[in-house]
Amino acid sequence: MAWEPRSGEKIPQETPVFITALKERLGDPPDLVFTAAGEGITVAYLASLVEASELAGGVLDPLRRMGEGTEKFSWRNLLQSLPAREIRGRENLAEAVEDLLSGYALVHLAGSGTVYSFVVSRPFRWPPTQPQIERTIRGSRLSFPEALAEAVRLVRTRLRDASLRVEGFFLGRRTRTAIALFYLVDVADPGLVEEIRRRLSRIEIDGIVDSGYLEQLITDNRRSLFPLTQSTERPDKGVAAILEGRAAILVDGSPTAILVPATINELYQSSDDYYYGLFHGSFLRFFRVLGNLLAVALPGLYVALLGVNPELLPIKFALVVAQSRAGVALPLILEILLMEIIIEIFREGSLRLPTTIGQTIGVAAGVVLGIAGVEAGIVSSATLVVVVITAIASYSGPNYEVGITWRILRFGMLFAAIFLGLFGLAVFGLVILTHAANQNSFGVSYLAPWAPMRPRALFDTITRRPLAQNRRAGTYHPAEEDRLRLKEREEE
């Protein structure tokens, strides 16, 4: 069990053994630093967690100064020479490791079975930033910092588990961009980690400018329309993914983490689904999925129903819509294509506008243009309604990339509907589905847990998995399945 301290193991007295033991426990992360501070004295700390000046001024310098003297090292002298601060003596390796993960520096004296931990943890150094895309009502307001060291610190403070593995890579011949890979060694599928390492090591490029580069370089299928990796700017989401047995990849200079493996289902899950109760979360998620369905299918459906299969509409509805179309100058196809294109341009345009002006322009463009367009007989009000619903619905999913995918596919649906109506929609929809079914993300089917079907994991799709489900879903082949044991249950 990962959360239970492994008791019993004493702290090795030999310095090399101590170093090896620590490295072993933590999987030799790149931020684990050992510094010799005089003869037989080793200071171990996680660089991402400690304040360098604190460490130097509070621990390393006094130790070194002592070393310059002639006195024999003993814990008594040692402790006396250090400035007073919170100090703990540890005799158990597991406890020492825990201290290490909490931002302490361990001071080890060769020949002694005790280490002393000095708190030297440091505050966050970057101004906290809010997530821009994946905003939630509830939950953390932090997004990943751009500096990798800070990001590593963030993940380490959120997940103080000795099983958390942080592996470092440098990619890009010219940029030498630092990249960190996070996973839980006793949960994640070893094959997955191996595969990620393989793919990262395969990359020969002059520069990695953003995690977006990396995303495309490690994806299973570069020609797929779907994002086969999940990007997130939310640390809580990253931590949740790591807990699921997935891996997170962070790139220095990029505030966006990459989570693998990704499934289409995963892209519709917002982190706050899990922060609300079961039914609240399921309710929100249901409408999110519905919204995305609308975003991809509504214009096509509109054209199919109005242009090819109007028999499906109730007569009054058909007549009202026909009425609203009667004086419109443009044919239906051109009208809806034009509106869709304009909306896409609006989206792109408003992205560059300063936020303050952006809202005003948005209102002006939306309301004034809409009314004027209808008044002038360029577009019908029904089309306007459909296009606006589609535009808003396309933002209902938390993942931006897959939103773009649907926006592209929407045009495909539109054309299929124009040519063959509902039949065209059905077949084209199946072709899209086939494309998705063809995709794998790091050995996991993109349509999992629907296909291959994992009945237990199916709860966590349109509805939300109850937190009290005590096992991990099998989607990502976790090495360890147990997740939760409620205390009351244990006592029973």
Next chain:
Amino acid sequence: MTDGRNHGSLAPEAIFALLFLALSGMEFLAAPYGAVRILGPSSYWAVVVGMILAMPVLVLARAWRRRFPGKNLRAVATAALGRPLGVIGNLLFLAVYLIWLVVAVRDAGDLVLAYLLDRTPLWVVVGFFLLGMLYVVANGLSTIFRLAEFVLIPALALRLLMSLVSLQGMEISHLFPAFSAPLLAYLRAGLDLFRTFLPLAALFLLGDLLPGPEGLFRNASLATGSATAILFLDALGAVGVFGADLAGELAWPGLAAIHHVSFPYLLVEQLGLLFLIVWLVTFFVAASFYLHLVAAGLTDAFPRLPYSWTTVGLALLVAFGGLILPNAAVVRTIFDGLRRFAMLPAAGYPFLVYFVAVLRGLGGRKDAA
């Protein structure tokens, strides 16, 4: 890892999904038609009789999986009957599927033209359909299975909903007398409906992809049972709503039974057409499965054929065959012919192969162990 190949055997759920879709999707919304002609009002029993007749195929599939684990029909047939006979038998077996596919695609095209489109040429509908199918089969069986699993739950739910909805306006007296024909007629009608269960014979072609005998049997039986339940409801709806006399006159009684339903004020008024879409989705998956089976069977028999081009060739053949059929009456006649003559041999061939193999002492415990 990235090539989408099939990794070992399939999940039992996948077998359930695909068999269910094939059983309920390859059936042409015409289920009660032939039975009504023979049995009159009590034709819904024919579905049950058909299922009972199909049970031996399931039992054989289990026995096959036990005796010849990982071996498909071709391998056992060539071993048991000798190479020439085995190859010919297999080609005939595949031919039944191919002909079925040809007629089915044509009939689906006709159905789409009749209800959804009007002026679109048939070749466009068939072509669009086949192109979609080619895309599905291009990546082999795993994609088809994934597709089947993905659409299973919505298809199952919608299909059941539609079957229940089609009971609107049913008159109980139409279902009586509950035993309107001599016993032998039930057998005849059951045989007539037996073709609905033809997808079960595909189990013999999957070979090493199948899960273990028990999981296979359980899931295949479950799929057969649930598909039968839905077909039974369809038949009940068609006969109960229209009465045997009218049901026997309709080209697609199953569809008509849903098409007649009216939910005023609903956004989509003609529910039958939506149902047609649901059915088309299941048919699409099932037909892709058939296309793959035939292509895989051919490449298995003739290893020098490349799979991808075989599928393209078969698709062209299906398109050509489907378009060359002159009219709806011919399609119906072929359907009737297939129903009466081709289905029993298609299911009987695996039996024959199995018994010959057993007689010759092939396979058996030591292989299984």
Next chain:
Amino acid sequence: MRLKLGCLLLLALAVMGCWDFEEVDRRAFATTIGIDPAAGGKVRLTVQVPILTGGRGGAVGGGESGFYTLIQTARTVNEAFAALQTKTGRDLVIQQNKVIVLGATAARAGVKSLIDYLRRNPKAPPQSLVFIARGKSAAAILSFVPPKEILPASELILAGQTVPKADRVYFIPLWEFVQKLVHQSKDPYAPLIGVDRREKCFVFSGMAVFAGDRLAGTLDEEESQAFGLLANLMKAGALTFTTAGRRITLRNVKGRTRIAVREEDGRPSFHFKTVVYAALGEDTAGRTGLTPADYRRLEEEATQALRPRLEAVVKKLQNWEADVIDCGETLRAYHQRLWVRVKSSWRKVYRQALTTVEVKVHLARDGSLR
């Protein structure tokens, strides 16, 4: 390979035209169809098409009437429909047809030949309601412009969906009409529709019953009520009868009839057992303080009043050989052997069969008076 397939797909899309694409405002929805006979064995097809005014987003209609009618005489219904395309600039489609009105003359000559087009065409909605034009041609009904109602078809549909209308007029959709037409042991019925010129409205009055595919006769409103009770169609009726100088109306009447078949000398006889559930709606004597005995008396009086009406209607239907009350169906479904014997001469058997009627009235409540 996948790329190739993708190209093929794109190619296929590129060469496709939009054969079936026709904008909704470029279509003329035939919402009501009237069929009449014309000289020389031809048919005269009348079609109502809603008018789309140019106003953007405005309500339907806006002019004097919301629709216009097109009339065409041709040899078949389909030919007439096709010929009507020449009379409208838009694409005349049948998919949204809601109402079919058959002229009484046409119905008398046999409807099977007239509705084949509507049955055969998968686009013709099976839900459209069937009406028989009372005394006039269907064309006369369809060309009537009701002043208030914007679109007759939608008004007729609404009427068909209104439960209290199932009192003396019983609406029937096309599929059910056809079902009864085709079914050997059943005969179809349809409501009569007329026009009241003075009140300027449509009138649904009475029912037309068929023997086979020919219109056999019409039932007036009171007879229709009896028919509704016998055929289990009455859902919320209002029955009025006179007893001892008082006039009494029962409201919310639901009827349930079971047919018991007895065999005498190889011929069936039918016993109708009608149970009526109702509430007291009006009593012209204005009596209050009803006791259980009063209830019993009321029920008895209602029974006495209803039975002759039902008997008369059954006799009438028998004389017309119109089996719209499921005698044959009961025989077929539950007395198979007897049915097989009389099947070939069923109409004659039905006409001569002995029929008895038993009525039982259940009065449940009497409103806000004691």
